[in-house]
Amino acid sequence: MEYDFRRIEKKWQTAWKEHQVYKVTADFNRPKCYVLDMFPYPSGAGLHVGHPLGYIASDIYSRYKRLKGFNVLHPMGFDSFGLPAEQYALDTGQHPAVTTEKNIATFKSQLDNIGFCYDWSREVRTSDASYYKWTQWIFLQLFDSYYNTQLQKAEPISALVASFEASGNLVHPCPGEPSLQFSAADWKSYTGKKQQAILMNYRLAYCGIGEVNWCEALGTVLANDEVVNGVSERGGHPVVKKKLRQWYLRITSYADRLLEGLNKVAFSDAMKEMQTNWIGKSSGAEVDFAIWNTTHKIRVYTTRPDTLFGVDFMVLAPEHALAAQLASPDRAKAVEEYVTWVKSRSERERMAEKKISGVFTGAYAVHPFDPNRKVPIWLAEYVLAGYGTGAIMGVPCGDERDHRFATHFSIPITNIVGELYTGADAITSKDAILVNSGFLTGLPMTQALEVAIQKVEELGIGVRKVNYKMHDAVFSRQRYWGEPFPIAWDGETPRPLDSNKLPLELPKVDSYRRGPDGLGPLANIPEWMDQKLETNTMPGYAGSSWYFLRFMDPANAAEFCDRKISDYWNQVDLYIGGTEHAVGHLLYSRMWTKALYDLGHIGFDEPFKQLLNQGMIQGSSRIVYHIRGTCKFVSQGLVNNYDCDPIHVDVNIVDGFELDIEAFKAWKPDYSNAEFILEEGKYLCGSEIEKMSKSKFNTVNPDMLVDRYGADTFRMYEMFLGPIEMSKPWDTKGIEGVHRFLKKFWRLYVGDNGQLRVLDTAASPAELKVLHQVIRKTELDTERFSFNTVVSGFMIAVNGLTNLKCQSRDILLPLLVLLQPYAPHISEELYTLLEPAKGLPAGPGLNGASYPVFEEKFVAETTKLYPVAINGKTRTQLELPLSITAEEVEALIKADPVVVKWLEGKPPKKVIYVPNRMINVVQ
């Protein structure tokens, strides 16, 4: 009987569903394990082979942990709010809820095909009102809280009000407006409106004014990467910076805890580094520079106050409040032109720009330590308004960018490091001894740093300052398909809705066009506006910042999650997803977790104990070459003879590199009359490794592979491709090898006649050795997420057992348990054949089996085949007992004919013997 994967897989998927095999409950007496995938956005394109990579890994790990006796929570849901659905609605008029529902159905059926062990009874969707009710509730918690810097934790805003009433804001300086100071009496004298405005500067979720990339023609706000050279990527319409009222999360208050928290989680060093760099903590000072002949001051932030005497110019961000005012009459026009130009550029473009640009304002600042020194003030796009104070002091001698700037604009450079500086490159090290630096001259820079800061503070022209590159997260979008804010406006003051009014449901709209004045589409609804409700919606990361909590208690109508239950399931033990979420999603969910912890709603302050990043599966595109001005296509090897354009062709109609010509003609009507110039009777395509995407026709649908080879083959092949965290191109060809393995595995149990081959005969030592080797490998490598080597381990074991003609139940039964996490269907089928009384539905099935225990004695060796190297090059091998002594080895080696030959009769200088490793003879 052949391995009939189609019958087997359908049968068990149905049975597992019917018997609710994967349903889990919080069982407080059992050890738990929470394994989570980053839930997907259900795009209209459906799953391609890149998506399931992480899901297969987490499924294997979940099943493995279950066999090891853990109560495993392994849920799945959908991040179902988002822009593509809204864009699709704009284009086609279909409601996002409808397309989203359809897309989710596709995703689910595709996922079910692969045989995942999700507990679907726990499914959540961020766009369901029953879910976003709690997203809104958490938002209100953040709105109603502030960060107590004394206690380093969030507290209800009522505690802050009490403190204001007792002692003004002395104890709690304002994070949003540091210069704000008031007494208890002041506070009590303020109007309610003013009090609310002050509290807004403390709230963890707050309202402010922000700049966005506004595209009038598209009627929408664009992301940085959707803006290219000042115009929209789609359509090429002009884009301008527009000021809008925005909601923010005060994530900067958590910056230090987000940094410290990295010490208690098992993320990769690369991931920790990325988050650390994103937070970008630095320390230094803010220093005021007076402006020549005016009363204005420019405040700069610098991490290198020790180089203050090397200041040769200042640069303001073109958006800086003083930028326009500073320009001298003769420079005004140039300044204005420059500012206009920069405003059309995205932050990304500005940072990536290699060409140096800038404009002199005509104004000068006064050097803070030397009132006679005039420092020219420039504007340049390399200084960003959002970082630090939006102004820098230019020290060309000590900073590479400043050096390039000074050189480009021929600004004279002051040397403060002496001979080290040759005029060619900036000296960025902190090791130099300062010269030409007033009271700092003669000090090493590291010491001067401290001296300079003290002097700055002493003179009252600045303060010591810790700075973060990270800024508060914009939490509102001028979009439709997102969570509405539970906020109603009372004039200028936002009022939270009562939590018993939640959820504030997203209303149906007739049009998804923007509202007036850059407001979101909700502004088009009269009933919405009548209630003065907020017209923004929340961003994509709102729902995904806490979904791991809802999975624990998904149906709870009274709370976002029962505390007893979240205490049990606790942190996610293993979180799997792509590095593209390295900073955004992970930092936001870490912040939300910390805030919920501070407010006493959960008992842990890091959401993810361990993080595994899967690599991206790239597409391997296929290219055909169209001869310009004809309907002919030329094979890849002959392109040089023709004038042709490369065209992406659907990879699914190419076998390896050979194009299926008939399929190509049928692919698009334009090509029905195509002619081909072949080489050796074939049309060969070119190839290119790039991101998998529909537009490049290089996506491969898992359904097709599951249909052709089965889910078990597909699962194992995805793992077999290579290390999970590595990016690699997809190549369908290799799947045959894994499929052959499963057929071979099947034949180990079932003979050609369809009879079970398994007997109750005792296992031989050789068979036991194979079994225990594979137990060890599977266990060790699954624990360290080296799934690809586990698959080869299985292949080696099956090759070994086939050669040994193994039929012993003692070997073949435990082997099924080992394979189950990787290939659950074939394992379940064979298990039921071997153990009819324990298989479903009579018993718990393989899911209830327990993991085989590795025993060293079955794999122990007494000898080792040693490689023998002469001067580091392996020349021969020698089988020696492991118990042999170094003296004995040396004697044997000196007598060995091969060794003697290579030494040409001369005695060896030294024999290096590393037990159980190798032998090296040094001459």
Next chain:
RNA sequence: CCGGAUGUGGUGAAAUUGGUAGACACAUCAGACUUAGGAUCUGAUGCCGAAAGGUGUGGGGGUUCGAGUCCCUCCAUCCGGACCA
């Protein structure tokens, strides 16, 4: 530009602490069985060479008895950079 990652046969890759480079597969070639093969099985397969042997983990340099692995340096590719999710 900034940040992160990765470079090993024709291809995907493997290689506890530095210790036989290329396990396991794909592809290719040869053979067996077969009416047939896109089934199955056996063998070969880094490169140069008839062989002996030489050479080989992106390039260059270093440490070491010994380097894919450690150090320095250069190059290439991929991913991310705050309104795509």
